[in-house]
Amino acid sequence: MDRTVSDERALIRLCRQGDxxxxxxxxxxxxxxxxRIAFNIVGDEDEAKDVAQQAFIRLWGAIRGYDExxxxxxxxxxxxxxxSIDSYRRARKRLxxxxxxxxxxSPEEALDTGPSVPGADVAFMRRELRGIFNRLASQLGPxxxxxxxxxxxxxxxxxxxxxxxxxxxxxxRNHLMxxxxxxxxxxxxxxxxxxxxxxx
Amino acid sequence: xxxxxxxTACDRFERCLDAYLGDALxxxxxxxxxxxxxxxxxxxxxxxxxxxxxxFLPLSQETPSPRVTxxxxxxxRAGIEGGQPGAAEPVRRRLPAWSAVPGRGVTPFALAxxxxxxxxxxxxxxxxxxxxxxxxxxxxxxxxxxxxPLPQTVEQVRTDDAxxxxxxxMTWLDQKTAAAGNEQGSxxxxxxxxxxxxxx
Numbered sequence: 001m002d003r004t005v006s007d008e009r010a011l012i013r014l015c016r017q018g019d020x021x022x023x024x025x026x027x028x029x030x031x032x033x034x035x036r037i038a039f040n041i042v043g044d045e046d047e048a049k050d051v052a053q054q055a056f057i058r059l060w061g062a063i064r065g066y067d068e069x070x071x072x073x074x075x076x077x078x079x080x081x082x083x084s085i086d087s088y089r090r091a092r093k094r095l096x097x098x099x100x101x102x103x104x105x106s107p108e109e110a111l112d113t114g115p116s117v118p119g120a121d122v123a124f125m126r127r128e129l130r131g132i133f134n135r136l137a138s139q140l141g142p143x144x145x146x147x148x149x150x151x152x153x154x155x156x157x158x159x160x161x162x163x164x165x166x167x168x169x170x171x172x173r174n175h176l177m178x179x180x181x182x183x184x185x186x187x188x189x190x191x192x193x194x195x196x197x198x199x200x
Numbered sequence: 201x202x203x204x205x206x207x208t209a210c211d212r213f214e215r216c217l218d219a220y221l222g223d224a225l226x227x228x229x230x231x232x233x234x235x236x237x238x239x240x241x242x243x244x245x246x247x248x249x250x251x252x253x254x255x256f257l258p259l260s261q262e263t264p265s266p267r268v269t270x271x272x273x274x275x276x277r278a279g280i281e282g283g284q285p286g287a288a289e290p291v292r293r294r295l296p297a298w299s300a301v302p303g304r305g306v307t308p309f310a311l312a313x314x315x316x317x318x319x320x321x322x323x324x325x326x327x328x329x330x331x332x333x334x335x336x337x338x339x340x341x342x343x344x345x346x347x348x349p350l351p352q353t354v355e356q357v358r359t360d361d362a363x364x365x366x367x368x369x370m371t372w373l374d375q376k377t378a379a380a381g382n383e384q385g386s387x388x389x390x391x392x393x394x395x396x397x398x399x400x
Contacts (some may be wrong), residue, residue: 155260
């Protein structure tokens with residue numbers, strides 16, 4: 001068995017026995033992914049931090065009931081995703097409207113991230129990508145956004161996503177198809193230079 | 201290919217590109233391909249020729265900013281030790297279909313408020329017939345009298361703390377004073393504020 005997996009199981013067992021020091025290690029192990037998933041769903045890093053913290057607090061309360069025959073990650077990230085969806089729903093309701101999309105043909109103006117030189121700098125590109133994703137993904141419904149995040153960014157399998165969200169696999173595929181259509185349309189309309197290959 | 205990636209990995213990626221795009225790779229191979237493409241701009245570019253939404257793949261490598269991770273565990277520990285309730289089960293509560301109706305929380309209150317206003321209006325009509333009507337017409341002292349008064353305005357208002365409240369207002373005009381040439385008349389206004397989020 002993979003040593004890391006084995007270590008993680010031992011860690012989880014200790015957490016189930018109430019060992020807070022082990023829980024701190026488990027938090028350190030899962031923190032970045034939890035924040036990243038939450039960020040991709042809620043679209044705000046501070047809110048993502050709150051969601052992830054809340055998820056770990058809930059995990060502490062629920063971990064005694066964790067069935068060790070199940071995979072831990074889908075079980076835990078279900079908490080993260082559900083809290084993220086709730087947060088995203090509340091934010092959408094509160095704001096009513098999201099940040100307006102840029103006028104066609106002026107993505108740089110809307111992003112306000114300086115000159116666009118694709119491939120010039122990895123950090124800059126990621127920041128720009130983050131801006132584009134947040135703007136386009138704000139057009140998605142909560143479930144569509146969660147499915148796209150889990151499948152296309154985190155690389156989760158359809159069955160795993162269905163289990164995390166508590167929906168059927170066919171529903172996952174349907175959400176994914178709709179999310180991809182909306183994002184692709186938005187990309188082509190608002191960021192046409194990104195809708196084709198960088199070299200093209 | 202980047203300086204950091206090796207040619208073998210790029211060749212391997214190119215060989216499985218069609219299978220990747222056709223979603224025909226086993227999960228482990230798919231994950232390896234994703235990981236490579238997300239850190240190799242040249243292979244990502246090839247992938248994007250078949251799927252422009254692969255643009256967002258590098259977001260899978262994103263790590264939270266130090267601002268977000270700083271003090272993360274301390275906040276989680278405070279939540280745990282402060283006895284914040286953890287979810288007994290990390291399971292999304294299934295809501296009945298009608299709960300998807302927007303503003304469902306407000307509906308019963310709005311209904312109750314409407315009934316209350318109508319009862320009050322009926323009472324006023326009974327005790328002071330002919331004294332109920334719309335607000336004074338600024339054009340002159342002519343006042344039409346309605347025997348079936350209804351709330352004149354219903355407004356959805358957002359409070360400073362982002363709660364939606366509904367404000368019903370209704371006006372009674374003393375017809376005698378209005379007819380006597382007093383444009384202001386004697387006006388009684390009933391304002392009813394419905395706050396669905398109010399804890400009683």
